[in-house]
Amino acid sequence: MSDDPRAPFGDIIEAPFSSEQVDALNRYQRSGVFHEFTCAEHHDGADRTLVATRQGWICPHCDYRQSWAHRAMLDPVPYSLTKRGHP
16 A cells, blocks of 8 residues: 555646646635645644645645645536535
8 A cells, every 4th residue: 555645546736737727726725525735734723724836735834835736626616515505
């Protein structure tokens, strides 16, 4: 079994990301449908959600960086599955 966190999800994309990819990745992060990418540090309870940039994912609180994403994260998340779609 691989220790690579990308392995179970198949196809990945690597930074640099296009502007369209950055928009899609950040939309995915905010969707609330799936667990978002987060920083391993706790940051005294601050939001640990990573932010997609053209150069890759960044933590807004420290120097943590991640250079890859699952290609499936680029697919639009169905509106009915987002927080806004719940009654």
